[in-house]
Amino acid sequence: MKKFQLLSLLTATLILAACSVAPLYEKPQVMMPQQFKEAHGSLKGEQGSQWQTAQPSEVADRGLWWQVFNDATLNDLEEQALLDNQNLQAAIARLAQSRALLKDERSARTPQISAGMSPTLQRVSPDSQRAESGSEQTLWRAQAQIAYEADLFGRVSSLIGAAQADAEQSAALLQSVQLSLQADVAQQYFTIRELDAEQEILRYTVDLRAKMVQLTQYRFDAGDIGELELVRARSELASAESETLAVSRRRAIAEHALAILLGKAPAEFNLAAMPLQRINIQIPAGLPSTLLERRPDIAAAERAMAAANARIGVARAAYFPRLNITSALGYESSDIGHLFEWSSRTFLLGPLIGTMLSLPILDGGKRDAGLARARAVYEEDVALYRQTVLKAFGEVEDNLASLRIIDRQTGVQDNAVIYSERASSLAQSRYREGLVSYIEVIDADRTLLSQRRVTLQLNAERARATVQLIRALGGSWQAPAQPNLAQASR
Template sequence: MQGPHPVAPPLVALTKRAMGGMRSVGGRLACLFGIVAALGACAVGPDFTRPEAPVPGSWQNAGDPRVSTQAAADSRWWKAFEDTSLDRLVELAYHQNLPLQVAGLRIVEARAQLGIASGMQYPQMQVAFGNANAVGLSENIAKIGGLPRNYFGYQVGLDAAWELDFWGKYKRGVQAEAAEMLATIADYYSAIVSLSAEIARTYVMIRTFEVLIDQANENVALQEKALEIAESRFRNGATSELDPTQAATLLESTRATIPRRQTALQQARNALSTLLGQSPDTIEPLLVGPKAIPKAPVTVAIDVPAAILRRRPDIRSAELYAAAQCARIGVAKADLYPSFSLAGTIGLDASTRGTASANLFSSGSMFYLAGPRINWAFLNYGRITNAVRVQDARFQQLLVGYRNTVLKAAQEVDDALVGFLNAQAAAAFEQNAVTSAQRSVELAISGYREGAVDYQRVLDAQRSLLQQQNDLTESSSSIATSLIALYKALGGGWELRQNDPVVPERTQNEMKERTDWDDMLGPSRPQEPKKNAAPAKH
């Protein structure tokens, strides 16, 4: 960082003399601005209070023995699946996902915006000026005394202006930017929650398609054997051509499902590569391991409903954006009242127009101008009043949005919970159905080979087997995805990044080469100005 600018010693001395000459003026102004500064602690506009939001007393399925409300949900909830590939993917996504990096950069932007708002509480204009001019007067203008028509002028000095925060305009501005900065942090954590859930959901979909493809291939092998039997019986005159043609129809229909599943599988892999911030050709090594749907635990631990207000970062974000907008009402209202400023100029002024060249840095070259100023836009034709109304309407929208966010959060938890529990029940029934369907195929083929049943029984049994296997796979997948949705609805996973930088190191280095960022690129820090964020009253 640059140090203070050097100041010429003569100018420092002259400044001290000028201030001495201004003592009488300053004495008269001190009382006025002392009162103004004391009253500046007040702030117009409403103070933010967290809005009431309807939260259920308990979850609808909280009494189920598979649900525990005694402990909060695990922050590393994906480890419940005991799948090392999934663990690795979540960790990679935390460091490589591009939208998450954008969310982190918004925090950095908000920190800089807060710095701007904080600086507005102090003198808003400080300008050092200097100029040198060559002046030539027209020959057609009467000459003044013995002064020359051509001369040089020099000037150097300082301008300063400070609008006192009499109505709390800048204080409210700091509150608004501080709340918005904290909201971007909540948005960042919300992005982490969504990212971990989306990685897990996409991974489950990949494994689901792999299982469906394997099942289709197994059924193709089974149906090929049935076709061979039908063709053999047809060649031996034991049956008509209808049996082998029906067998071939079912076989080709089953084969046709495989390319469709492979398309969906590749699309899921492509989606995973995007989430990881890398190209699709790098995904395959990350998916080593059994091609099986991650097995979810039978039981789940969830928070009580009221806990989602403090756990879910998107709810916290909605509250903070409302707090920021509440402060902006005060910023707009301050324009309804007069503003009080203190402005001044001090400097040195000299020219060569006199009988001898003047010395710029002599005491006689000093000039100053200082005094109070009052501005009041009272003939604003309702513009300021309507500006206040605009900010108030936006604030009310955010309050309603906050309540809606809470309602949706509760709905998401209940939806995911009932989906998780009922998918488990469905999977148990479908497992029994698959077992029965497998036995039916064995009996149908055996009976057909011996001529005891017609081929329609074989067709029906094989179709049923494939359908029941697919239903079981979908239910197993639904168990996993419902549990993922439940943990996402509970707001799990964001805690792991609290002490990590919000901007990757490589990006930090790139940005620091362009701009002095001080310490703004680091993690969410304990000294983040939460006290300026207009905390909610309870």
């Protein structure tokens, strides 16, 4: 009869364990445009109608996107950063922590078994033994204890689901750190190359102004001009030399920042000078917005919603009974020498302390508050997810617009440089012939320097906008070449 009752209890437990009060998780609807605004007419006249909406997918490979720049030095720097950057190592450690927490939650699905051995000195009351006097005795116990929480209303399953989503969110955040690191390395690299190019322009300017000082000194010595023009020439030379030193300072600071991104001390890193050249990368026409599926911040935001939804189930389960099944079996004897004899065996089914089935009746609104908080957290995560998607589309639009306008601006700016070079050449020739004052040369020289710098800035902005577009898309638009870091760490 007892066995039948025990079997009935276990059967009922299994039936109840199949019940879950957690809400069914569904990704919230997000209003997305059918095409990118800036894709229309921005890519060699192609229409943007081929762009499609996307759903998050954090496991998609992002590829070695920096290889589109065809720069061996940049390729090497990116590899170093992936190996030694400390922020990335910290993100990998956080992913390992979240996976360990998931494993910890999953352990609740299996009975917890422990074993121990101990003596107990006990005085038994006369009434309990119906004896004339109490007695003291020492009991030796060697037992195994088993504890298990039956998942009656999905509390354990909801905890595991939340931990699973948290682990997946950590994986997406690792991808986010990795993608940000790769983009930061590329941005810093192109900044240094921009400063190298600016340094080259300034060195040319210094050489040109040094020659003009010599010419002005010659004409001053010959009595053709006054001291004012000589002083102006020397002032312009000193100004150019000062700007050269300022660029050197900025370049040193940028190089130190890049070293830190690579996980190196600044003293251990030196990057040879290499002026930035114009980068011409053609973005494929009709590039689908499904590439946004790989944006790790979107994936992380979506997984945060899933975890919050699962925790609503945990909060709901608090309204229902919890069944904790405990038992112990082993040996018990007053003589250690007879402890492991067959006649000394013993067992206990039921709670050692407390109750097996528990249900809070009056808690002052604690469960209501817990459920309200869980729902509010979910609503917050829904709003953050939608905002993340909007931000992603905005970043893509921004960089598409930047690249489109930079293309047009560069063509106009190239003409400005050509005209400035011609004007500077004419001014110098007329000055040598004594037809104009040195002020004309200074104005033409400054204009040329300014236009060359604007051209350089456009070249740098093109490189940075390309990097930012790739980052906004979540990685390369080319076929992936190797597994991503988060997948490799699993």
